[in-house]
Amino acid sequence: MARRSFRARGxxxxxxxxxxxxxxxCSATDPANQDGNGPTGxxxxxxxxxxxxxxxxxxxxxxxxxxxxAYVVTANVYEPLLRQExxxxxxxxxxxxxxxxxxxxxxxxxxxxxxxxxxxxQDAAFDxxxxxxxxxxxxxxxxxxxxxxxxxALLPFIGISExxxxxxxxxxxxxxxxxxxxxxxxxxxxxxVFGAINSKVAQENATADxxxxxxxxxxxxxxxxxxxxxxxxxxxxxxxEPNENYFGIDDVANAGIRLRAVPDADQRALLLRSGDLDVxxxxxxxxxxxxxxxxxxxxxxxxxxxxxxxGMNNTxxxxxxxxxxxxxxxxxxxxxxxxxxxxxxxxxxxxxVPPAMQSSAGEExxxxxxxxxxxxxxxxxxxxxxxSTQLVVRQAQPQDTEAAVFIQEALREVxxxxxxxxxxxxxxxxxxNEHSLPMFLHDWFSWGEDPFFQMTFLLKSGxxxxxxxxxxxxxxxxxxxGTFELDQARRDELSKQAQEIIINDAPWAFxxxxxxxxxxxxxxxxxxxxxxxxxxFEYLSxxx
Amino acid sequence: MGRYLSRRAVTTxxxxxxxxxxxxxxxRVLPGDAAVLRAGPYADAERLAQVRAQYGLDAPLYxxxxxxxxxxxxxxxxxxxxxxxxxxxELLVRLPASLELGLYAVGLACLIGIPMGVLAAARQGGMVDxxxxxxxxxxxxxxLFWLGLLLIYVFFYRLGWFPGPIDRLPVGVEPPPHLxxxxxxDALLTGQPALAWxxxxxxxxxxxxxTVVLVAPVLKMVRQxxxxxxxxxxxxxxxxxxxxxREVLLRDGLRNALLPVITAIGIVFGYMLGGNIIVxxxxxxxxxxxxxxxxxxxxxxxxxxxxxxxxxxxxxxxxVLIDVLYGLIDPRIRLGGKASS
Numbered sequence: 001m002a003r004r005s006f007r008a009r010g011x012x013x014x015x016x017x018x019x020x021x022x023x024x025x026c027s028a029t030d031p032a033n034q035d036g037n038g039p040t041g042x043x044x045x046x047x048x049x050x051x052x053x054x055x056x057x058x059x060x061x062x063x064x065x066x067x068x069x070a071y072v073v074t075a076n077v078y079e080p081l082l083r084q085e086x087x088x089x090x091x092x093x094x095x096x097x098x099x100x101x102x103x104x105x106x107x108x109x110x111x112x113x114x115x116x117x118x119x120x121x122q123d124a125a126f127d128x129x130x131x132x133x134x135x136x137x138x139x140x141x142x143x144x145x146x147x148x149x150x151x152x153a154l155l156p157f158i159g160i161s162e163x164x165x166x167x168x169x170x171x172x173x174x175x176x177x178x179x180x181x182x183x184x185x186x187x188x189x190x191x192x193v194f195g196a197i198n199s200k201v202a203q204e205n206a207t208a209d210x211x212x213x214x215x216x217x218x219x220x221x222x223x224x225x226x227x228x229x230x231x232x233x234x235x236x237x238x239x240x241e242p243n244e245n246y247f248g249i250d251d252v253a254n255a256g257i258r259l260r261a262v263p264d265a266d267q268r269a270l271l272l273r274s275g276d277l278d279v280x281x282x283x284x285x286x287x288x289x290x291x292x293x294x295x296x297x298x299x300x301x302x303x304x305x306x307x308x309x310x311g312m313n314n315t316x317x318x319x320x321x322x323x324x325x326x327x328x329x330x331x332x333x334x335x336x337x338x339x340x341x342x343x344x345x346x347x348x349x350x351x352x353v354p355p356a357m358q359s360s361a362g363e364e365x366x367x368x369x370x371x372x373x374x375x376x377x378x379x380x381x382x383x384x385x386x387x388s389t390q391l392v393v394r395q396a397q398p399q400d401t402e403a404a405v406f407i408q409e410a411l412r413e414v415x416x417x418x419x420x421x422x423x424x425x426x427x428x429x430x431x432x433n434e435h436s437l438p439m440f441l442h443d444w445f446s447w448g449e450d451p452f453f454q455m456t457f458l459l460k461s462g463x464x465x466x467x468x469x470x471x472x473x474x475x476x477x478x479x480x481x482g483t484f485e486l487d488q489a490r491r492d493e494l495s496k497q498a499q500e501i502i503i504n505d506a507p508w509a510f511x512x513x514x515x516x517x518x519x520x521x522x523x524x525x526x527x528x529x530x531x532x533x534x535x536x537f538e539y540l541s542x543x544x
Numbered sequence: 545m546g547r548y549l550s551r552r553a554v555t556t557x558x559x560x561x562x563x564x565x566x567x568x569x570x571x572r573v574l575p576g577d578a579a580v581l582r583a584g585p586y587a588d589a590e591r592l593a594q595v596r597a598q599y600g601l602d603a604p605l606y607x608x609x610x611x612x613x614x615x616x617x618x619x620x621x622x623x624x625x626x627x628x629x630x631x632x633x634e635l636l637v638r639l640p641a642s643l644e645l646g647l648y649a650v651g652l653a654c655l656i657g658i659p660m661g662v663l664a665a666a667r668q669g670g671m672v673d674x675x676x677x678x679x680x681x682x683x684x685x686x687x688l689f690w691l692g693l694l695l696i697y698v699f700f701y702r703l704g705w706f707p708g709p710i711d712r713l714p715v716g717v718e719p720p721p722h723l724x725x726x727x728x729x730d731a732l733l734t735g736q737p738a739l740a741w742x743x744x745x746x747x748x749x750x751x752x753x754x755t756v757v758l759v760a761p762v763l764k765m766v767r768q769x770x771x772x773x774x775x776x777x778x779x780x781x782x783x784x785x786x787x788x789x790r791e792v793l794l795r796d797g798l799r800n801a802l803l804p805v806i807t808a809i810g811i812v813f814g815y816m817l818g819g820n821i822i823v824x825x826x827x828x829x830x831x832x833x834x835x836x837x838x839x840x841x842x843x844x845x846x847x848x849x850x851x852x853x854x855x856x857x858x859x860x861x862x863x864v865l866i867d868v869l870y871g872l873i874d875p876r877i878r879l880g881g882k883a884s885s
Contacts, residue, residue, distance in 0.1 A: 050715050056838070058626045065584025148594070150586040218628040234627070234637055235830035236711050258715060262828045266693075267709045270701060276708045276715055396841060426576025426843025433580050433592070444585075457586075464588045 046255045047542040049524065051535075052262040052271065054282025057238050059218035060229075062193055063149030068282070068534070069259065071192070073238060075534040076257075078195025079103050079225035079246075081118050081137065081174070082186060084530050086539075092300040092518070093539060095530040099186055103132060103196055103224065104174075113181025113486075118189075120172040125245035126198045127223035134168035136224070139199035141166050141176075147212035151193050157453065157483075158182040183486055187448045190531060198222035226252050226538040235261055240537065253526055253541035272297060272519055278542060279520045279527070281535070284399060285343040291519050300527040304516040305357040305454075307349050308443040310391075310407065310509035311468045316438050319389065323382035325506040329368040331375035332509045333410045341402045346512040351499050352459060353451045354513035359495035360451075362510070365503050375414040388417035391439040392431065395422040400441045403511065435469050442467065443514070447532045451495045452482045459502060470507035552867065556860055563856040564616055567849050568609055576843030578625040599625055612849070621853065622846030626838070631850035635832060639854075640725025641712060642831035645823070646816040647726070648747055649754035654809060657759045661766025665774060666793060676763050683760030692753040692826045699749060706749050709827040713746055750827040754820070758812050765808040769801035776800070803874060810866045814859045 055067040062074045083102040086093035101107075104118035124132040142163045144151040155161060159178030167175040178185060188194070197217070205216035221229050223243045231239035238259040242252045260277065262268045269287045271277040273294055283291070292299050310332065312319040319325060338346050347355055350362025379387075391407065393400040401422060408418040418439070423431070431437050446454040456479050457463055461471035475498055482494040503510075518527045518535070526539035579595040580587075587595070596602045600611065615622060621631040664676035699705045707714045712727055720730040720739055728747070731740035773779060774797055782792045820833035832851060839847035 048716070059628050061628075065582065065587070148598070150584050150591060152591070153586045153588065215628060233830070234634070235834065236828075260710060260715065260828070261830070262710060263825050263834065264709075264828070267696070267826065267828065270696070271708045271710055274701060274708055276710055424576060424843075425841050426578060426581055429580045430575070430577035430843075433577070465585055 044542055044544050045253065048256040048258060049254055049278040049537075049540055049542055050258045050260060050276065051279040051537075052260045052268050052277050053280075054265070054268075056235060056261045056263070057232070057259070060221050061149070061214055061217045062195060062197065063144050063147055063151050063212075064214070064218070065150055069238075069261075071532070072534045073229065073240065073259065074195070074221070075192040075532065076227045076240060076537045077221045077223045077225050077229060078192055078197065079124070079132075080190055080192060080195045082107070082189040084190055086528060086530075089302060091298065091525060091527075092302050093526065093528040094302050095528065097187075099190060102190070103137070109185070113185065114177055114179075116176045116178070116185065118174045118176075120174065121247055122172060123247045124196075124224065125247070126201075127228040127243045127245055128198070128201070129245055130198065130200065131171075132196050132198075132224050133171045134174045135171075136196045136199045137174045138163075138166050138168050139202065140194060140197045143197065143202075143212050144193060148214050154188075154193075158185045158188050180484060181486060182484070183488075183491065184448060184450055184453065187450070187531065191447060192532060192534070196224040198224070226536075227257065237261065242538075248538070252538045254537070257537045257540070269519070272521070275521065278524050279518060279535075279540065281518045283517065283519060285341070285345045285514075285517075288343060288345060288517065288519070296522055298520050298522050298524070300518045300520065301345065302516045302529045303347065303356040304445070304513065304529065304533065305354050305449045306443055306445040306514050306516070306533070307352070307354050307454075308346075308403075308441065308511045308514060309349070310511055311437070311440045311442055312506075312508060313435070313438050314468050314470045314507050315435075318382070318384060318387050319438065321382050322505050323378050324384065324387070325509075326368075327375045327378035327382065327414065328411065328416065329506045329509045330371045330378065331410050331414045331416070332368075332511070333370050333406055334368075334511065335370065336410075337403050337406050338512050341399050341406065342512060342514060345517055346514040349510040349513045351503050351510055352455050352508075353495065353499055354510075356513060357449050357451055357454065359492040361496040361499045362503070365496075365500050367503070368506075368509075370410075372410070372414050379415055384415070386415045386417065388419070389438050390419045390421055391441070392421045392423060392428065392437045393441045394428050395424050397441075404441060432467050433464075435467055437467070440467070441511075445533060449531055451498075452479060452491075455479055455495075455498055455502070456483065459507060468507045470502075470505070472501060472505060475501045548871070549868075552864055556864060559860055560853075560857060563853060563860075564613060567852045567856070568612060571845050571849050571852075572605065574840075574843065574845075578843040578845060581842050582625050599623065612846075616853065621850035624839075624844050624847045626842050626844045626847065631847050634835065634847065635850055635854050638830055638832045638835050641829055642817065642820055642824070642833060644712075644726040644728065645747065645750055645754070645820065645829060645831060646813065648751045649758055649816060650809065650813050652751060652755045653758040653762050653812065656755070657762030658766050658805070661763050662770055662793065662798065664763075664767045665770030665797075666789075668771065673767075676767060680760045680764045680767075683756050683758075683763070686757055688753060688757055688822045689826060691756055692750070692823060695749050695753055696826070707742075707746050709749070711746070711828045711830060713743055717742060719743075750823050750829060753823055753826075754816065758816065761808050761812055762805070765805050766801065769804045770797055773797040773801040799873065803870060806866055806869055806873075810862055814855075814862060817855050817858055 053069045053072060055069045057070045057073060058067045060070060060074060062078050080102050081104040082099045084095045085098040085100050087096050103120055103124050105121045107118045109116045120132065120134060126132060145155055145163060159180045159182055160176065165177045169175060201222050202213045202217060206213040226243060226246050226248065227240040228243045229238060230241045240257040240259065242249060242256065262271060265284055268280045269283055269291060272280045288299055291297050312325050314320055334348055338348065350366040353360045391404050393404045404420045408420055411418050432440065444458060457465045459466055459470050460479050461476055478494050478498040482491055485491045485494060516529045516533060520527060523543040524540060526541050528536045528539050530536060579592055579601055583592050583595045600608060612622060619632065624631050624634055660672065660676050664673040667673060696709050700708050713719055719727055720734050720736055723730045723733055727743035728740045731743055779792055779797055820831055821837045824831045824834040825837065836848065836851040839851060
């Protein structure tokens with residue numbers, strides 16, 4: 001072989017690679033140069049929307065705990081008895097207290113609240129065409145009560161704990177007999193966890209070891225609502241198409257949803273900007289300002305009652321002393337965290353019942369405006385010169401680490417040395433569950449957004465979700481009374497008293513209430529924020 | 545060769561058993577309780593105990609190990625606590641994606657690395673040699689995620705030359721029928737060259753990211769061993785006898801230089817199999833690396849064990865393949881039974 005041919009070979013190889021690159025370029029369109037012209041306004045009912053959420057789908061069993069993405073899928077597949085109505089708030093749909101028919105076309109609750117009769121629609125059907133009957137509704141509630149899953153903890157809140165409290169006098173009537181009248185009863189009936197499962201299909205797929213068809217329902221869905229799942233590619237995409245047998249099919253505003261798994265938040269934002277995605281959520285606040293400036297996008301933002309708090313273990317010294325906890329509450333730089341970690345996409349919580357939740361009294365009861373002097377005073381009064389403790393945060397939430405650093409700095413100024421520890425989710429939640437974390441950052445959202453539900457689960461003594469182990473007999477009494485109180489005015493009054501006790505004892509430092517933010521292309525509308533903060537796809541539409 | 549293979553089979557089996565034992569016990573040491581994540585925040589102690597029992601997490605350790613070992617021997621790698629599905633099927637579903645990415649990356653790294661390395665060695669101190677040395681340093685010190693982000697920003701977002709980091713095909717494009725699981729191959733086999741091209745375009749950015757890093761060890765290894773081969777007596781003799789340089793280079797030099805290069809490629813391939821986590825997460829690639837990372841986050845022990853064992857098995861098999869290749873290339877090994885340098 002001659003010298004020249006070898007060199008020539010190398011050159012032709014290089015030319016080939018370059019040519020391939022050029023070919024690739026020629027066959028691409030330039031996504032970065034979309035024009036900023038607005039939509040013509042005509043909704044395209046044939047449009048399929050591409051949605052990417054902050055998590056991957058893990059399993060579809062409606063009664064087991066699962067990822068947010070999986071909750072969104074089941075919310076759009078299983079139809080409960082009642083639905084919420086929405087109010088348009090600046091282009092996004094905020095869920096209201098007004099309830100509308102779901103599977104039940106009409107319902108009646110007796111005066112004493114012990115008998116609730118639901119009349120099911122005659123035209124309600126599953127995706128396989130079989131009608132939705134009262135047997136399916138009863139099966140769903142039984143499975144929630146007796147099957148694998150955590151819903152067993154929720155039903156007693158509305159007085160249902162035995163299967164025989166649910167009666168099916170005929171195919172289209174369901175009667176529930178709660179053991180007490182709960183003000184939350186109707187609201188609970190809108191929760192997706194009570195969405196009707198096709199009992200015949202589920203029972204067909206049950207086995208001797210698995211009487212509630214857990215295995216089958218983890219992978220398969222029987223649709224009673226607007227969408228059915230037509231394709232699942234784990235780690236990639238879940239395809240939802242409208243369920244032709246859905247009674248409200250004419251109102252579904254799109255032709256389907258492609259739910260994509262895009263784990264990296266920056267890439268989600270990028271793909272939204274390039275038009276590959278239409279709807280995106282779970283974006284870290286630092287990305288939002290630039291998305292707001294993009295003329296092709298809309299950042300929908302609605303107030304939410306999600307609460308982020310600095311939990312302090314009330315049984316581990318020196319945090320067991322209310323004075324120390326109050327000192328910490330005065331030292332925390334609330335506004336700095338809201339402005340610089342949340343970029344303004346949050347409001348101060350000022351108590352266990354944040355402003356977006358009814359009966360919120362933080363505005364008048366809250367004393368802890370950042371005041372390092374006062375903090376130092378209280379610490380000295382508690383008999384301490386310098387104390388040290390540990391703050392544990394979730395590695396998977398970078399905002400928590402940032403907030404922790406702000407808190408660490410501020411507390412150091414007043415004589416409290418904080419060591420920050422970041423843990424992967426499994427380790428974090430294990431220790432959280434053991435109630436062994438000294439200080440921790442945690443966020444919580446109560447389905448139904450009821451103040452007594454919230455305060456009971458988080459701060460009532462002995463509750464397993466009371467991770468700070470706060471115990472106040474006075475508070476417990478107020479919460480018990482308020483849970484059953486039916487008069488709204490009296491209820492609000494009790495709530496305020498409860499909040500006052502909590503705020504004064506400072507079991508936590510109440511940081512902020514993050515807004516519900518969903519970013520979409522400009523042509524997309526119909527973003528919903530219901531009681532459970534999961535998108536309802538049927539309202540989403542894309543204009544031409 | 546036959547006796548050699550049967551001996552290797554025994555040592556391979558022992559190695560694999562060792563992998564299972566070590567992986568099982570190391571994973572159990574990791575902090576985190578899978579049952580807590582599966583059961584969710586509304587689970588009280590009783591419910592948690594139920595979930596633990598469901599996944600066999602409450603049995604004594606030796607019993608868990610025995611159940612696991614017998615399972616592995618019959619091909620059952622356990623059940624994932626995250627998705628309730630068998631780990632084997634979860635891994636097999638994701639394997640083709642990682643494999644396609646890895647094969648192209650390693651292939652491209654070799655396609656660039658071997659000729660360039662040979663050229664660099666042939667003309668030491670020349671232009672190519674200098675470029676290669678810069679390339680080696682750049683590639684070895686490159687941060688994968690930084691490079692990936694840069695490539696996405698420049699070539700997708702700014703220039704629009706490639707599709708977005710949204711998986712193996714653009715949104716809305718149907719994948720080809722499943723034959724091998726490698727989209728480019730399947731598309732060609734089923735007569736859809738346009739789809740193959742689309743799939744290749746989606747591959748290019750993640751492959752490029754990996755290649756830049758993978759090409760460095762290949763370049764270095766090829767160049768080094770080529771230089772050594774060129775200095776050897778037999779090469780000098782051949783040249784002294786008047787044989788054309790190119791022929792000497794390729795016949796005597798390259799063949800002898802290939803041995804350590806094959807080892808390097810094997811190591812690189814093994815690294816790629818397990819270490820794709822960053823690239824897969826960045827490009828939303830539905831592969832095994834991303835699955836492993838999620839398993840760690842969720843303390844999904846069986847999934848994590850399954851992944852490590854899977855990769856361990858692949859690695860061991862790869863090593864056997866390399867040894868066999870050695871034997872084929874180097875007669876000294878075949879005849880003498882002694883491993884080369």
